[in-house]
Structure formats: C-alpha cells, structure tokens
Amino acid sequence: MRDVAIVGAGMTRFGELWDQGLRDMFVEAASGALSDAGADRLDSLYVGCMSGGQFVGQEHLGPLMADHLGMTGVAAVHVESACASGGVALRQAFIEVGSGMSDLVLAAGIEKMNDGADVTNVLATAADQELEVYYGVTFPGLYAMIARAHMQRHGTTEEDLAWVAVKNHRHGAMNEKAQFRREVTPEQVMASSLVSEPLRLLHCSPVTDGAAAVLLCPLDMAREFTDRPVKIVATGLASDSMALADRDDPAFLDAVQKSGQRAFQMADIGPRDVDVAEVHDCFTIAEICCIEALGFVEEGKGGPAARDGITAIGGQIPVNTSGGLKSKGHPVGATGIAQTIEIFRQLRGEAGQRQVENARVGLAQNMGGSGASSVVHIFEGV
Amino acid sequence: MPSPRYTREIPARYRLAAGRCSGCEKVVYPIRRFCPSCRGEKFEKLTLSRKGTVITSTVVHVPPNDFLMEAPYAMAVVETPEGARLMTQVVDCDPSTVLPGMEVALEFRLIRREGRSGILCYGHKGVPA
Numbered sequence: 487m488r489d490v491a492i493v494g495a496g497m498t499r500f501g502e503l504w505d506q507g508l509r510d511m512f513v514e515a516a517s518g519a520l521s522d523a524g525a526d527r528l529d530s531l532y533v534g535c536m537s538g539g540q541f542v543g544q545e546h547l548g549p550l551m552a553d554h555l556g557m558t559g560v561a562a563v564h565v566e567s568a569c570a571s572g573g574v575a576l577r578q579a580f581i582e583v584g585s586g587m588s589d590l591v592l593a594a595g596i597e598k599m600n601d602g603a604d605v606t607n608v609l610a611t612a613a614d615q616e617l618e619v620y621y622g623v624t625f626p627g628l629y630a631m632i633a634r635a636h637m638q639r640h641g642t643t644e645e646d647l648a649w650v651a652v653k654n655h656r657h658g659a660m661n662e663k664a665q666f667r668r669e670v671t672p673e674q675v676m677a678s679s680l681v682s683e684p685l686r687l688l689h690c691s692p693v694t695d696g697a698a699a700v701l702l703c704p705l706d707m708a709r710e711f712t713d714r715p716v717k718i719v720a721t722g723l724a725s726d727s728m729a730l731a732d733r734d735d736p737a738f739l740d741a742v743q744k745s746g747q748r749a750f751q752m753a754d755i756g757p758r759d760v761d762v763a764e765v766h767d768c769f770t771i772a773e774i775c776c777i778e779a780l781g782f783v784e785e786g787k788g789g790p791a792a793r794d795g796i797t798a799i800g801g802q803i804p805v806n807t808s809g810g811l812k813s814k815g816h817p818v819g820a821t822g823i824a825q826t827i828e829i830f831r832q833l834r835g836e837a838g839q840r841q842v843e844n845a846r847v848g849l850a851q852n853m854g855g856s857g858a859s860s861v862v863h864i865f866e867g868v
Numbered sequence: 869m870p871s872p873r874y875t876r877e878i879p880a881r882y883r884l885a886a887g888r889c890s891g892c893e894k895v896v897y898p899i900r901r902f903c904p905s906c907r908g909e910k911f912e913k914l915t916l917s918r919k920g921t922v923i924t925s926t927v928v929h930v931p932p933n934d935f936l937m938e939a940p941y942a943m944a945v946v947e948t949p950e951g952a953r954l955m956t957q958v959v960d961c962d963p964s965t966v967l968p969g970m971e972v973a974l975e976f977r978l979i980r981r982e983g984r985s986g987i988l989c990y991g992h993k994g995v996p997a
Contacts, residue, residue, distance in 0.1 A: 634967075683927040683964075
C-alpha cells in the first residue's frame with residue numbers, strides 16, 4: 487500500500503435544504519473539495535448514499551454525479567452500507583489510491599431526506615425486513631432496546647443518555663455547518679416527547695439534507711495540492727448479524743469493536759493514542775456503546791462519560807467535536823464523510839472554537855443499521 | 869408485500885419453524901442454509917415453543933404508518949426455551965409493564981393489513997404468560 491492523504495474537503499451546510507436537490511448538494515460539496523485542493527481533474531469518484539432510490543427515486547448516482555460535476559468519463563460508482571455509506575465510500579477511495587490504481591479520487595457522501603419520502607420506512611430498510619420491520623419496529627425502537635439492555639446490564643441512566651445530547655449540542659453550537667446550533671439542558675432532553683422508550687426526541691439525530699466530499703491522493707503527491715495534508719493511516723470494516731435478536735448481548739456493538747481493532751492494528755496504535763474522535767451518535771445510546779466498543783472507556787463505563795466531561799472538548803478523549811449526528815445533523819449517506827472532514831479540520835488546526843489542542847491523531851467511526859456494519863478510519867496530521 | 873414474498877415466510881411466521889444445528893446445537897430461527905455460529909449445513913427441524921422470556925424491550929410512541937392505530941405499543945426481543953430469539957410485539961397488557969425478565973406466551977395473531985385490497989399478514993405476538 488502507498489501512503490494516502492486527504493488534500494481537500496468541501497461540504498454543504500447540514501439541515502433542511504429546500505433550495506437544493508441531491509445533485510446540487512453533491513456539486514457544492516464536491517467542487518468545494520476540488521477547489522480547496524486546487525485540483526481540476528479526477529481519476530475516480532465514489533458516492534456514498536443510503537437510498538437515493540427511496541428518498542428521491544434516483545439510482546445510478548455515480549455517473550449522474552460525475553456528469554453534474556463536469557467530469558463525465560471518470561470512473562464513478564455509488565456505494566451503499568446504510569448509514570455507513572459515506573465511511574465505506576472513503577474506504578474504497580483509500581484502497582484505490584493506496585493500491586496504486588488511481589492517483590486522484592474523490593470520496594463523497596450525500597443524502598436528501600426532506601423531499602417528502604416516508605423517512606421512518608426508508609430508514610427501516612437498513613433493518614431486517616422479514617424479522618424486525620414486519621412486526622412494527624422502527625430504528626429508534628431498535629436503539630431503544632439497545633439502551634434498555636445497557637441500562638439493565640450496566641446501570642446506565644436516562645440522565646447519562648441525556649448528557650450525550652447536552653455535550654454534543656454544546657459542541658455543535660460552535661459549528662457553522664450544524665443543523666441545530668443551540669445548546670440544550672439535561673432537563674429539556676428529559677422532558678422532550680417520547681419516541682421509543684427510553685429514548686426521547688432529543689436523544690435522536692434529526693432528519694437532514696446534506697453532502698460532504700474529500701479529495702484523496704498519494705501522500706508523495708500531496709504537496710502539489712496543499713501544505714497541510716492529513717494522512718489516512720488505517721481503515722477497518724466489520725459486520726454483525728443484521729437482526730438485533732441474533733446478538734448474544736444486545737448492549738454491545740460487536741462490529742464496532744472489530745472494525746476498531748482492525749484499524750488500530752493497521753495503524754499500530756491503541757485507543758489511548760487518539761486525540762480526537764467522531765463516533766456514530768445516531769442516538770445518544772449509540773455514542774455510549776461506540777466509545778466502549780472502540781476502547782476509549784471500559785465496557786459498561788460509557789454511561790457517565792459525557793456527564794463527567796471525559797468526552798467533551800478539553801476532556802480525556804473529545805468525542806464528536808462537530809456536534810455529532812445529534813446536533814450537526816445526520817444526512818445518512820453523508821455522515822461518514824462529514825465526520826472525516828471534522829477530523830481533517832482538527833488535525834490541521836482549523837476547527838476554530840472547537841479546536842482540540844495539539845490534536846495529532848484522529849479517528850472516525852461510522853455505522854450502519856443497528857450496528858450490522860461499522861467502518862473506522864484513523865488519521866494523522868502531517 | 870407481494871404474495872410470493874409473503875408465502876415464502878409462512879412456515880416461520882405461522883408455525884415458528886426453526887432448526888437446530890447438528891454441528892454446534894445452535895437453534896436458528898428462521899432456518900437458513902448456513903449456521904451463523906459454525907457454518908454447518910445440517911439442521912434438525914424443530915418447532916419453537918409458543919412462549920419465552922423478554923430479553924430487552926421498548927414502547928414505540930412514533931410508529932411506522934402501518935401501525936399508526938396501535939401506538940403506543942410494546943416491542944420486545946423474546947428468547948424461547950430452545951434458545952432462539954425473536955422480535956415481537958407484546959400486547960393485551962399495559963405496554964410499560966413489558967420489561968426484561970417478563971414471561972410471555974406467543975400467540976398467532978394478525979400483524980398488519982396491506983391497504984384495502986392487500987393481504988392480511990399474520991405472525992406471532994407476545995401476551996403476558
């Protein structure tokens with residue numbers, strides 16, 4: 487494998503983007519990444535998107551997006567792994583550049599969720615249709631069952647869950663791209679309406695439109711495009727049983743642990759070497775399970791981490807400095823790339839008020855379904 | 869749901885048809901080609917008992933459109949005495965009482981209707997034991 491770097495990044499604001507369609511958002515993010523790097527050509531392009539087909543009735547996104555970027559002719563393909571589609575697009579781009587097959591590859595993530603689709607039903611296609619959705623469960627319902635199992639097994643409380651939202655909104659309030667740039671109190675979280683017990687509205691990431699893109703090239707070409715490249719040092723991807731019922735411990739996310747271990751092994755570092763992390767907080771309980779599975783805290787000890795300040799900016803391991811999916815927003819296919827951009831900014835010292843001091847090593851973890859897929863990348867400032 | 873797709877699921881949904889892996893004894897529901905534990909391909913056919921224990925649960929307040937009239941309703945992962953786990957609604961009780969450790973019976977019930985002229989879809993629902 488050649489060393490691979492990210493040399494440019496671009497993203498739309500996250501939120502309800504009524505004036506932009508799927509292709510418009512892609513073009514804004516992708517052209518932003520190209521101009522950030524001063525690049526005017528591409529060898530290849532990956533588009534991570536969970537479900538253009540169901541959200542807006544559009545498939546075949548690779549060539550469509552290449553066309554609108556003015557790059558007709560390049561190799562272009564859509565990759566899907568539910569909410570982990572963006573992270574998987576990055577992994578494919580990384581492997582393609584690392585292998586020597588291509589030099590300049592764009593990894594993008596996009597999702598248009600606010601154009602009138604039945605969002606609950608579309609998202610539920612990432613769960614098992616025959617064994618779960620058929621009986622009436624929703625995505626918040628699956629994570630609620632994970633939460634209740636975690637509470638039962640480890641004594642995690644509703645207040646612990648609430649503090650994940652409080653912490654991520656504090657971070658997101660400082661992010662000009664975030665959907666919800668405001669803080670919330672634990673009391674507000676715990677008084678918000680019930681979605682699926684014990685999860686309430688403010689435990690859930692919102693419905694979001696958005697796109698994000700990064701440009702990759704071999705590290706030894708990176709200085710042509712930027713004087714501050716960020717090296718991708720490792721990738722790890724893993725799967726777990728699709729149905730929650732098929733997991734021995736519903737409170738533990740096995741694919742997250744495996745993907746983390748694979749990435750740590752490739753990078754030859756451990757969780758203590760990470761200075762800043764973005765993890766997949768589609769629901770507050772997910773952040774708790776992910777920081778445990780990645781080894782940032784011991785198994786069963788994730789509950790109090792946000793309340794105790796361990797995962798806040800200035801804490802032992804700052805998690806979701808962007809505001810996370812909770813506050814920044816969660817355009818599902820775009821999330822993995824948006825996480826990558828936050829780490830890119832942090833490792834270049836460009837995160838403004840959210841900057842983690844002396845951040846040198848960063849990690850991004852992006853997950854699909856109720857944890858049936860998870861992809862981890864580790865980055866280093868150069 | 870088109871009827872061929874529905875028909876294929878009938879043995880598992882109506883009769884709780886499962887299999888016990890001859891290699892590692894794992895009970896697999898519904899039956900599939902490869903055992904998820906040991907990749908064995910030999911199974912002894914088995915019908916799950918119509919009862920079990922709640923492993924984890926929730927009360928759904930914001931339901932999918934097909935279940936609008938039923939919310940709020942309890943859903944649970946239930947483990948049968950054979951060790952198989954399945955997702956089910958738990959009904960005929962206060963949904964807030966459906967908690968880990970609760971014993972339920974699994975009854976044959978109507979699960980959903982598909983519009984005016986669609987098929988009626990059946991399966992299992994838990995009720996207090």
